[in-house]
Amino acid sequence: MRKPHDYYPECPEAFIVSLARTGDRSAFAELVQRRQSQIRNLMRRCCNDTTLADDLAQQVFVKLWLNIRSLKKPQAFGAWLKRLAINTWLQHQRKNDALHNASELTELEQAQCDLSGVGLDLDSALATLPTSVRLCVVLSYHDGMTHVEIAELTKLPLGTVKSHIRRGTQRLQQLLSAYGKQPDMEKS
Numbered sequence: 001m002r003k004p005h006d007y008y009p010e011c012p013e014a015f016i017v018s019l020a021r022t023g024d025r026s027a028f029a030e031l032v033q034r035r036q037s038q039i040r041n042l043m044r045r046c047c048n049d050t051t052l053a054d055d056l057a058q059q060v061f062v063k064l065w066l067n068i069r070s071l072k073k074p075q076a077f078g079a080w081l082k083r084l085a086i087n088t089w090l091q092h093q094r095k096n097d098a099l100h101n102a103s104e105l106t107e108l109e110q111a112q113c114d115l116s117g118v119g120l121d122l123d124s125a126l127a128t129l130p131t132s133v134r135l136c137v138v139l140s141y142h143d144g145m146t147h148v149e150i151a152e153l154t155k156l157p158l159g160t161v162k163s164h165i166r167r168g169t170q171r172l173q174q175l176l177s178a179y180g181k182q183p184d185m186e187k188s
Helices: 004-010 013-021 025-047 050-070 074-096 107-112 122-127 131-142 147-154 158-175
Strands: none
Touching (some): 004 025, 013 025, 013 074, 025 074, 025 122, 074 147, 122 158, 131 158, 147 158
16 A cells, blocks of 8 residues: 555645645655756756765755745745755855955966867866856756846846856857867878
8 A cells, every 4th residue: 555655756846845844754855856966967067076066965955954844835946946056056155265256267367277178078168167157157058047037046137147148158169169170180
């Protein structure tokens, strides 16, 4: 005979969120199961460090457990969880960034980094972007968020979000341009 929590994988997320808000640990475990890959991938794209991404994702889910009762609308869970994840990332950055509020690398300094080569991949290229630029690019392209949504989530001005995405995209195109070129074959 099946137990009630055996049906959780088949239930709508809003229902599972409602149960988790009452302290149902099995419902919470189901939410973690459903969302852990999404949160880990978001964190990995932000920090380019799998171990740190796992730690940050775990922090997100601990915060989720501690704060899920404050969620007013279970239907808004996805956006609320994403905001929790981004806030966790930003808190980590503020706490661990020795150069917080320092000016970003100039184009000349960025150009001095030896990043040419076909082995460069998207994650490595993303890691070269300043933190706030990388966050905006990831939220836009990886999570499909609009500029307005990113501005609301990150508390950055809309114009800043747009310029971060534009500059970040241009920088990524520059770094990854080697992938679009075919090696020249010598004629014998």
